[in-house]
Amino acid sequence: VPGENMIDFWFTAGSTYTYLSVMRIDSVESAAGVKFRWRPFDRRALGRNTPYPVGSSKIDYMWLDLKRRAAMYGIPINIPVPYPPKNTALVNQIALAGLEEGWGKDFVIAAYRRWFQFGEETGGDENVATSLREIGQDAQRVLNLVQGEHIQRLWVSETEQARGLGVFGSPTFAVDAELFWGDDHLEDAVSWHKHGRLVSAQD
Amino acid sequence: VPGENMIDFWFTAGSTYTYLSVMRIDSVESAAGVKFRWRPFDRRALGRNTPYPVGSSKIDYMWLDLKRRAAMYGIPINIPVPYPPKNTALVNQIALAGLEEGWGKDFVIAAYRRWFQFGEETGGDENVATSLREIGQDAQRVLNLVQGEHIQRLWVSETEQARGLGVFGSPTFAVDAELFWGDDHLEDAVSWHKHGRLVSAQD
Numbered sequence: 001v002p003g004e005n006m007i008d009f010w011f012t013a014g015s016t017y018t019y020l021s022v023m024r025i026d027s028v029e030s031a032a033g034v035k036f037r038w039r040p041f042d043r044r045a046l047g048r049n050t051p052y053p054v055g056s057s058k059i060d061y062m063w064l065d066l067k068r069r070a071a072m073y074g075i076p077i078n079i080p081v082p083y084p085p086k087n088t089a090l091v092n093q094i095a096l097a098g099l100e101e102g103w104g105k106d107f108v109i110a111a112y113r114r115w116f117q118f119g120e121e122t123g124g125d126e127n128v129a130t131s132l133r134e135i136g137q138d139a140q141r142v143l144n145l146v147q148g149e150h151i152q153r154l155w156v157s158e159t160e161q162a163r164g165l166g167v168f169g170s171p172t173f174a175v176d177a178e179l180f181w182g183d184d185h186l187e188d189a190v191s192w193h194k195h196g197r198l199v200s201a202q203d
Numbered sequence: 204v205p206g207e208n209m210i211d212f213w214f215t216a217g218s219t220y221t222y223l224s225v226m227r228i229d230s231v232e233s234a235a236g237v238k239f240r241w242r243p244f245d246r247r248a249l250g251r252n253t254p255y256p257v258g259s260s261k262i263d264y265m266w267l268d269l270k271r272r273a274a275m276y277g278i279p280i281n282i283p284v285p286y287p288p289k290n291t292a293l294v295n296q297i298a299l300a301g302l303e304e305g306w307g308k309d310f311v312i313a314a315y316r317r318w319f320q321f322g323e324e325t326g327g328d329e330n331v332a333t334s335l336r337e338i339g340q341d342a343q344r345v346l347n348l349v350q351g352e353h354i355q356r357l358w359v360s361e362t363e364q365a366r367g368l369g370v371f372g373s374p375t376f377a378v379d380a381e382l383f384w385g386d387d388h389l390e391d392a393v394s395w396h397k398h399g400r401l402v403s404a405q406d
Binding site: 046060064065069166169179185199 | 366
């Protein structure tokens with residue numbers, strides 16, 4: 001059964017906080033003995049998705065919060081990054097194709113690194129080309145693959161599955177039907193997976 | 204110096220997640236040896252505050268998340284509660300008056316209990332009257348006090364102070380200028396207060 005003993009990691013590679021999850025999920029897997037299944041979806045198809053206005057208190061908070069949380073996890077970060085990214089559908093669709101072929105995670109990590117460490121907007125021509133080159137993939141072949149019917153249909157059906165589960169933001173960790181929204185709830189998903197309940201820091 | 208060695212607990216008593224903070228902040232104080240200063244503010248004056256539409260994935264998630272987090276903390280909860288509450292300014296202004304006179308926390312806890320355990324909308328006539336009676340306060344005196352110039356001015360000046368700090372949501376825990384938004388980041392605020400950085404669960 002696909003997904004058995006796995007936590008689904010629903011994400012869009014255009015999400016800021018998802019950077020933290022992408023960078024630390026492997027070490028969570030090792031430490032907790034669980035596996036995550038990476039599942040990109042079309043966040044913008046699932047309702048209102050207003051980026052925080054530049055200069056608002058909420059976006060200022062987001063950058064500072066990302067910075068201090070990255071420091072906690074020892075993840076390099078160079079904020080603010082170009083935001084909001086314009087062509088996140090492309091990054092997610094490449095990820096989807098790559099996850100089928102076995103290089104999807106490497107691509108997502110490479111694209112995030114270029115975005116959050118080197119300031120190259122994710123989904124932009126330079127970021128996409130360089131990220132694919134870094135992981136040894138031919139850009140033209142991948143772009144053809146992504147425009148094909150199979151990936152385009154999968155993109156829609158995966159997004160519909162996310163909608164059916166009640167996913168509304170990225171990252172969302174799904175333990176069967178139980179959803180945990182936000183990188184800061186990754187450990188809660190692991191706790192639910194192992195114990196069927198949340199475990200407080202005091203336990 | 205007011206606030207020295209204290210964490211400011213900025214809140215509106217109309218916030219759902221703030222229920223968890225209100226119910227567990229005393230035990231966090233005891234366990235961590237820190238003090239919180241309760242500071243109600245006018246959330247609606249600080250920008251867009253659209254309640255989640257009933258029936259949306261996000262509000263469904265909110266109730267389930269509140270329920271499982273309340274279970275983790277051993278806090279009684281009976282969700283969903285009447286939402287969004289209409290007259291939260293009154294509850295916050297009564298809290299402000301009560302915090303000056305020494306019964307503000309008791310009032311906030313009483314009003315939240317009636318809302319989240321007995322389904323009485325906070326700010327509604329029944330909830331306000333019963334909550335004040337429960338804590339031994341005369342409703343007519345308190346309502347006169349709240350309508351007076353002192354509390355009305357304090358309500359505005361406190362809200363302006365929150366705005367100046369960059370507060371945009373409730374609860375927000377402020378360690379000097381460092382903000383932590385959300386009940387799920389209460390422990391982060393304590394960590395910052397003690398260590399000047401975030402400490403991960405693995406540390």
